[in-house]
Amino acid sequence: MDNIVSTIIYILILFSTALYYCLSKNKERTNKGRAKLPPGSMGWPYIGETLQLYSQDPNVFFAQKQKRYGDMFKTKILGCPCIMLASPEASRFVLVTHSHLFKPTYPRSKETMIGPWALFFHEGNYHTHLKKLVHNSLSPEALRKLVPDIEAIIISCMQTWESGLITNTFHEMKKLSFEVGILAIFGHLEIKYKNALKENYSIVDKGYNSFPTNLPGTAYHKSLLARERLNQIIREIISERKQKKLLDKDLLGYLLNFKDERGQTLTEDQIADNIIGVLFAAQDTTASVLTWILKYLHDNQKLLEAVKIEQRAVWTLNQEGEQPLTWAQTRNMPLTHKVILESLRMASIISFTFREAVTDVEYDGFLIPKGWKVMPLFRNIHHNPDHFVDPKSFDPARFEVAPKPNTFMPFGSGAHACPGNDLAKLEMLILIHHVVTKYRWELVGSKGGKVQYSPFPVPLNGLPAKFYKEPTTNQ
Ligand code: HEM
Numbered sequence: 001m002d003n004i005v006s007t008i009i010y011i012l013i014l015f016s017t018a019l020y021y022c023l024s025k026n027k028e029r030t031n032k033g034r035a036k037l038p039p040g041s042m043g044w045p046y047i048g049e050t051l052q053l054y055s056q057d058p059n060v061f062f063a064q065k066q067k068r069y070g071d072m073f074k075t076k077i078l079g080c081p082c083i084m085l086a087s088p089e090a091s092r093f094v095l096v097t098h099s100h101l102f103k104p105t106y107p108r109s110k111e112t113m114i115g116p117w118a119l120f121f122h123e124g125n126y127h128t129h130l131k132k133l134v135h136n137s138l139s140p141e142a143l144r145k146l147v148p149d150i151e152a153i154i155i156s157c158m159q160t161w162e163s164g165l166i167t168n169t170f171h172e173m174k175k176l177s178f179e180v181g182i183l184a185i186f187g188h189l190e191i192k193y194k195n196a197l198k199e200n201y202s203i204v205d206k207g208y209n210s211f212p213t214n215l216p217g218t219a220y221h222k223s224l225l226a227r228e229r230l231n232q233i234i235r236e237i238i239s240e241r242k243q244k245k246l247l248d249k250d251l252l253g254y255l256l257n258f259k260d261e262r263g264q265t266l267t268e269d270q271i272a273d274n275i276i277g278v279l280f281a282a283q284d285t286t287a288s289v290l291t292w293i294l295k296y297l298h299d300n301q302k303l304l305e306a307v308k309i310e311q312r313a314v315w316t317l318n319q320e321g322e323q324p325l326t327w328a329q330t331r332n333m334p335l336t337h338k339v340i341l342e343s344l345r346m347a348s349i350i351s352f353t354f355r356e357a358v359t360d361v362e363y364d365g366f367l368i369p370k371g372w373k374v375m376p377l378f379r380n381i382h383h384n385p386d387h388f389v390d391p392k393s394f395d396p397a398r399f400e401v402a403p404k405p406n407t408f409m410p411f412g413s414g415a416h417a418c419p420g421n422d423l424a425k426l427e428m429l430i431l432i433h434h435v436v437t438k439y440r441w442e443l444v445g446s447k448g449g450k451v452q453y454s455p456f457p458v459p460l461n462g463l464p465a466k467f468y469k470e471p472t473t474n475q
């Protein structure tokens, strides 16, 4: 019941967003030019097919359309005319080779909440500069230094799991990915700042997917206020760091030291929006995948045993866990790595992305009119039997050979591809190492394999599970 109510509320939110986002901007035009629009149905005016999309499993929605219309079809979502792209080639066209013809597009309410200067809303020079800073702060060299700290975060999070009590796995993974996000951004941050960021960010988090009306008392209103306080906290951290003249090589350090060709530095708003942007991009994504990994391993006990063997070997080498994991060890966990890739494919938590055509574009004989949205459908591509044999079965061995080009895009592709992918994978490797060498876990309830969208797919109710500490005898 709860689910139905929240779905309805979600649809209402999408409506209200759609109304001011789309109606004014995109008048559907009839094009008498050369190319014709792709096939597909546009649903009722304004409501379009949004209701259908959000009242059923989006995979089913897209897969049905793809069957009927092929790899490129039109529809209407959030009141906006959209063209969905279910082929690797079309995704590459939009995201990589012709990315200059398509710009990022997000609902205004999201932009306000995260901060309009965050890099993913931008293109061109500003985007390139910021992307480089984020990349540098997450280089292999930087990640190598983070291994012990990430390990410490994971161990201390796991220590709070009480043997045999029901744990909300997603919730725990969110705590963990938040801490790692803070680490990558600020390095070792004073506890008072960390707590202030944590409390206020969790209020913002509740507002992301709530009805965007700025009336006192609403979750949206509260989260805008908390967002304002986050800026305040970040400003304090910056001023303290400037006083101490610390030249740290974390993301904040890179942002503070940046100067463009004309010697311009970034403003505090630009810095704050990008910090919140990275936290936002890092937390729920990583946490959902970590949650899926624990489910997949649990559901495939034979595979779990094989992963345990791989990880116990490392554990034994490290004097039964007395020595910390090393970067080199994380680079050499072949089976675990394939489990991660297969989990990313199966879960495809970023099911699709949005871009907007900045001009009329022709692709494969079809017209993509200026102002229309295009949606590369990552999940469909990852679940297409032409690219992944028997796509419904969880089979890490399929990654013994590299996937065909452009068929595997869990982290997107092209100019806006995810700069956090190696950090996310590192977290997964370290978590798997500790969880399989120290725990056994049972799932509570979610037998039916039901999925919840929050907004990324996670197992229903965040995968409630009971973790039991295992005696750490070597076998
Ligand atoms: C398993 C975890 C993750 C997944 C599946 C994921 C997936 C993605 C995808 C698909 C995109 C591209 C979106 C698009 O093209 O529209 C993206 C962008 C981005 N991700 Fe991740 N991500 C993950 C973790 C992280 C982490 C840990 C960080 C940071 C520490 C991060 C930071 C970003 C940023 C800043 C962007 C925007 C890049 C740009 O616009 O140029 N992500 N992510």
Ligand SMILES: *[C@@H]1O[C@H](CO)[C@@H](O)[C@H](O)[C@H]1NC(C)=O
Residues within 6 Å of the ligand: 196, 197, 199, 200, 229, 230, 232, 233
């Ligand atoms: C939010 O941040 C402020 C600082 O701006 C801090 O005083 C407060 O304790 C934090 N937490 C909450 C829940 O407001």
